[in-house]
Amino acid sequence: MAGYGHIMSPIFEDLGVFLRVGESTDVVTKEMYDFEDKDGKRIALRPELTASVVRAFVQHNPTNLPWKTWYEGPQFRHERPQAGRYRQFSQVGIEVLGSDDPQVDVEVIALGWRFYESLGLREVTLLLNSLGDDSCRPAYFAALEAYLRDHAADLSEMSRETLDKNPLRVLDSKRREDQSIVAEAPLMVDHLTEETAEHFAAVRAGLDVLGISYEISPRLVRGLDYYTRTTFEYASTALENAQNAVGGGGRYDGLAESLGGKPTPGIGFALGVDRILLACDAEEVFPGPTVAPDVFIVDLTGGAEATKLADELRQGGIAVDRGFDARSMRAQMKVADRSAAPYSVLIGEDELAAGMVTVRDMYGDTGQTQVSRTDLLNELTTRLGR
Numbered sequence: 001m002a003g004y005g006h007i008m009s010p011i012f013e014d015l016g017v018f019l020r021v022g023e024s025t026d027v028v029t030k031e032m033y034d035f036e037d038k039d040g041k042r043i044a045l046r047p048e049l050t051a052s053v054v055r056a057f058v059q060h061n062p063t064n065l066p067w068k069t070w071y072e073g074p075q076f077r078h079e080r081p082q083a084g085r086y087r088q089f090s091q092v093g094i095e096v097l098g099s100d101d102p103q104v105d106v107e108v109i110a111l112g113w114r115f116y117e118s119l120g121l122r123e124v125t126l127l128l129n130s131l132g133d134d135s136c137r138p139a140y141f142a143a144l145e146a147y148l149r150d151h152a153a154d155l156s157e158m159s160r161e162t163l164d165k166n167p168l169r170v171l172d173s174k175r176r177e178d179q180s181i182v183a184e185a186p187l188m189v190d191h192l193t194e195e196t197a198e199h200f201a202a203v204r205a206g207l208d209v210l211g212i213s214y215e216i217s218p219r220l221v222r223g224l225d226y227y228t229r230t231t232f233e234y235a236s237t238a239l240e241n242a243q244n245a246v247g248g249g250g251r252y253d254g255l256a257e258s259l260g261g262k263p264t265p266g267i268g269f270a271l272g273v274d275r276i277l278l279a280c281d282a283e284e285v286f287p288g289p290t291v292a293p294d295v296f297i298v299d300l301t302g303g304a305e306a307t308k309l310a311d312e313l314r315q316g317g318i319a320v321d322r323g324f325d326a327r328s329m330r331a332q333m334k335v336a337d338r339s340a341a342p343y344s345v346l347i348g349e350d351e352l353a354a355g356m357v358t359v360r361d362m363y364g365d366t367g368q369t370q371v372s373r374t375d376l377l378n379e380l381t382t383r384l385g386r
């Protein structure tokens with residue numbers, strides 16, 4: 001719909017792919033499942049897909065930029081399983097590589113937003129931040145580190161350790177003793193260079209034009225190190241606070257280069273399917289009924305005719321379901337009803353001998369009509385308005 005091609009990347013990758021993108025993050029150091037294969041190679045079950053997609057981009061070097069892809073599939077993280085937090089969970093995501101146009105950021109954020117809307121979810125909040133880039137980070141990191149070191153004595157032991165590895169991550173601390181210090185810490189958004197600030201302003205203006213509301217969340221940091229500039233999270237207020245992120249993403253303008261490719265800007269999101277379903281439950285919105293077939297075939301001559309007819313009609317572009325097990329007419333009609341197909345086609349012994357079938361309009365007022373078997377595809381195509 002928006003020009004994104006489907007990408008299927010492997011469930012496991014060389015451990016290095018993930019180590020290179022998040023050595024100081026929990027996702028990589030604590031939550032990743034990794035093992036040695038028979039050749040002693042270190043392999044990891046993917047904890048997320050952005051690194052894999054960028055690895056594929058670097059490897060195949062597509063020339064048509066921006067390169068826009070989407071994916072879905074299982075991810076694995078070593079977690080203590082609880083509601084909304086699983087060791088295997090599913091994500092749907094998109095990634096765009098090769099453009100740093102703020103309009104790309106707006107497109108990506110809006111596609112995620114519209115996805116929740118299309119499911120009927122209303123209690124989703126978009127949280128937005130800019131994490132700056134190499135042009136603004138040195139000054140900001142220096143200010144942040146100086147501030148945190150000034151207050152190190154009052155930080156939790158865990159945050160003191162984090163401070164030595166990556167001061168930014170201290171802002172993500174959920175520990176009570178850290179909260180008052182984190183609340184007063186210098187903010188990245190106040191240290192953006194002019195260019196980065198302009199980029200962020202353009203993203204916000206683009207969202208305003210689309211009528212997508214957001215909250216600026218200056219303390220939003222993401223679970224991996226590679227994020228730059230625009231970062232965002234979709235949070236469901238219908239879910240409990242600790243597990244209320246139903247999706248998130250951001251720019252990663254340095255990731256391709258750190259995986260051995262040419263400097264290439266990129267941005268994407270991953271939406272958590274399991275949590276989205278929990279949010280649907282909590283908001284009592286449920287995905288629409290499964291798509292009904294166009295036609296349900298009821299065969300009273302044993303079932304082989306239905307096999308032939310279904311194959312013929314499907315090749316003609318008609319969606320067909322049918323009865324099995326040579327069940328009674330009543331039993332097959334019940335299944336036809338349940339399928340919600342607008343038409344049923346009946347094949348009886350007499351009809352089979354005469355080369356005819358009976359088409360029944362299941363909901364309209366055309367009732368039943370005998371149609372010659374050779375005209376059936378035409379008749380159904382016309383009736384279905386194809």
Ligand code: AMP
Nearest residue numbers: 084085086089245246247248270272275
């Ligand atoms: P992340 O890149 O870690 O922000 O993950 C993106 C989305 O995946 C999150 O917003 C969650 O909806 C979902 N997610 C992440 N970890 C888990 C997990 N362990 N179990 C279920 N969903 C998860």
